[in-house]
Amino acid sequence: MAKILAAYFNSAASKDRYRLRLESIGRFLTNEFATDHSIKYIESSNVFIVIVGFNESLDISEDQGLLGFSNTGKWYDEAVYPDGNFFIYRKSQGSLELISDLAGTRSIWYYKADEFFSFSSMQIPLILLKGDFNFNSKVVPWMISSGSLGPGYSWDKELSLLPRNTSLKFHLTTREICITKITRLSVSSISNKKSLLKKFNEILSESISSLNISPQHTVHLLSGGLESRLLLIFLAIPKKLKCVTWGSIEAINSKKSDVGIAKRLTDRFKLDHDIYTLDEPALKPQFILDEFLKYGEGRVDHMYGYLDGFKLWKSFARKNIHTVIRGDHNFGRYKSPSEKMVRKAIGCEFISDVEDKILIEARILQNVPDWLLKEKYESNLDYADRIGIDFRHPYINSALNDLKHCFVEVNNPLMNNRLVGFSFSIPNNFSQEKKVTRDINGRFIREISYAKPHSSESLNSVLSGRFKGVLLEILKGATKEDLADICLDEMFIQGIIKGIESKSATHHDRGVSNFIKKLIPKRLKKRGTAFKRNKVPEIRLAFRVVMLLNMARKIRGIMRNNT
Incomplete structure (x- = not known):
């Protein structure tokens, strides 16, 4: 904390x-x-x-x-x-x-x-x-x-x-x-499923039993997904921890959302459960953006979970909550049809991955270390595992954890050294689609499904709504000196602005389109992603440029005022 x-x-x-x-x-x-x-x-x-x-x-x-x-x-x-x-x-x-x-x-x-x-x-x-x-x-x-x-x-x-x-x-x-x-792992793959599950149960149980948990000062962040359910079974239920779930108003009213599934789980096991909404319409977008940059120092753009201006996390501190249990993991990834889609899933997209006219014309040069490139004989799953541990955890997940550290400690039991080391021994046929975690969960809880994501629950849709005005205002107000300070040119910014404004002028209801997408089987959607154009929406580009502008200005302003 x-x-x-x-x-x-x-x-x-x-x-x-x-x-x-x-x-x-x-x-x-x-x-x-x-x-x-x-x-x-x-x-x-x-x-x-x-x-x-x-x-x-x-x-x-x-x-x-x-x-x-x-x-x-x-x-x-x-x-x-x-x-x-x-x-x-x-x-x-x-x-x-x-x-x-x-x-x-x-x-x-x-x-x-x-x-x-x-x-x-x-x-x-x-x-x-x-x-x-x-x-x-x-x-x-x-x-x-x-x-x-x-x-x-x-x-x-x-x-x-x-x-x-x-x-x-x-x-x-x-x-x-x-x-x-520190750790030089000598890992041998466990090919027998029964032995693998037994070993996983053993290490997970030992790892969690070594935790010094104070139930009155700890809450479990319960979603409708796999890893938080695993920790519900092994930690929250035995320790009778209070569970917390959050979401939009739409998600809270849906039985198949994270909130709906979490409520079914806590009702079944008679656990206290608090539900929070992230919708705070009275908060000004600039305030939300400033708070996000204050607590995260602009290291990652995942702002969706903080649209309440950190009200949830401030309430934890007021209630004397010292620790939250979080379910980051290293026990398997979903199969990706291409090298680019692997990086997209990990949050490690390159400039060269994005087939976007604005970015192509900007000719932005990027330094990509060799270790982030897919090796010649490396499968997509092995590539995902490797950059998951080498990029996702230390650069994305750690930044997300740091957003909360002024308020609480974040305990990731599934990221303990021994469990992460064990994850390297899980062969692809068991780690793909998170089969091991699904199997263990299924032995305890079969009748409650996992949550289904809501199409409207995305940062891009929020940015296109509440934040569009302030983002455009900041971009249009940026001087040539401001842009030179962050090594971007005016043509790139104008291309983003034009893209956002042209979309606004031709906006139409996407309800029918989203309804049709829901009818397409998941396996067909996955096949289609291999041919999907990798594009960063203009509104997301706008947000990322604003983060660059605002952080550079903030640091320079602090240096002027304090030295």
């Missing part, structure tokens, strides 16, 4: 020379967060630590800290690399060590200067400490194509992201950084 900035200076004199910058960090964090969150400082002669969203249950000091969950109380021991999902730092006599979990479920940036070493779960305070802002142009094509900052990039080109499954040691005397991988 916290975000952290920590700086370790060479000496007390070094820290004193940075006093004004440390004060500017304090001013920024107070202005940004103090209304809704507790802020705590931990300082000594050469150490400065500030925690946003502080709670007395946190185990954080000058010498060690745990954000997240560990399966052992001895995580601070130099020889221990625990299971769980977490970020850990621990200081010994000779070094400061940063540790990430196997899937990179928490994002930590670090920066080394001549007089200090610093790490943070927030980019802006680290940029303030650094003292200048060097916009990273590499994030631009990734935000345009995938709605994220891309593979390990940050807003400032001089900040580094701690990789997943990593121990980083900063040696206090030599000031050298040594980075090593």
Whole structure:
């Protein structure tokens, strides 16, 4: 339930020379967060630590800290690399060590200067400490194509992201950084289904039994899908956790939506269940956008779950909810008919994947690391598994988790190191279509189906409605200097504006079209996706450009006002 900035200076004199910058960090964090969150400082002669969203249950000091969950109380021991999902730092006599979990479920940036070493779960305070802002142009094509900052990039080109499954040691005397991988898995595939299911049950049960869960301070985020049902069976029902589901008003009134299915499940097992609506028509779109950028620092464009201006998450904090149980997983993916569709499903689309006239004419160059490319003899399922663990979890899911960390801790039991490691042993014929998870769920709950998505429940439709006006206003108000600052040209922006306005002029009712789509069998829809044109709707492009514009402006404004 916290975000952290920590700086370790060479000496007390070094820290004193940075006093004004440390004060500017304090001013920024107070202005940004103090209304809704507790802020705590931990300082000594050469150490400065500030925690946003502080709670007395946190185990954080000058010498060690745990954000997240560990399966052992001895995580601070130099020889221990625990299971769980977490970020850990621990200081010994000779070094400061940063540790990430196997899937990179928490994002930590670090920066080394001549007089200090610093790490943070927030980019802006680290940029303030650094003292200048060097916009990273590499994030631009990734935000345009995938709605994220891309593979390990940050807003400032001089900040580094701690990789997943990593121990980083900063040696206090030599000031050298040594980075090593923690877990080197030797995985053998389990081809017998009965043995596989037995092993999965065993590891899942052991993993969950090691969790220190306080039912009065914990809620289970229950959707109508597979993974949240698995955790309902193994965790929420045994611990009698309260369940929470949210959705649009339309979804709440549908028996087949996430809300409808979740209600049937909680009614059957007699669990407390709170239902929240994301519809807050009184909130101004600009306010919602500002809150989204404040808590997520513009790292990912998945704004749909925060259209209430974080009202849900603020209510958790007020009700003394410390932890939410979330069902991220690594136990199988749906079969994709093409390499491009694999990347689209993972949230890792390239500029070259998008067959869009506006993007083609813009000629935006993108740096794609070789490891993100499909290998010559790699199947689509193997490719999906690989970039799922190497891209989706550490760059998309971690960004989604960070949106909530000022309010609550996010516990992903299915992302514990041991379970993620076990997922690598599941062969494709069992992992495809999430067969293993379906099989285990089916042994406990057969008569309640999974939720069916609603066609209107999409960010694009919300952007085209409530947010279109403010997005167009921001784009039309952008100067050539604004666009040059984020490495985009005026013709690209005008193409987006024209596309949005032309669609508005020719808008027609899509109800019949959506009704016909629902009648098409799922297997035929999947075959059709192989030939479907990959296109980012103009309204989504507009939103992504606005995120780039607003974050660049925000960071530059904060630097001017606080330095």
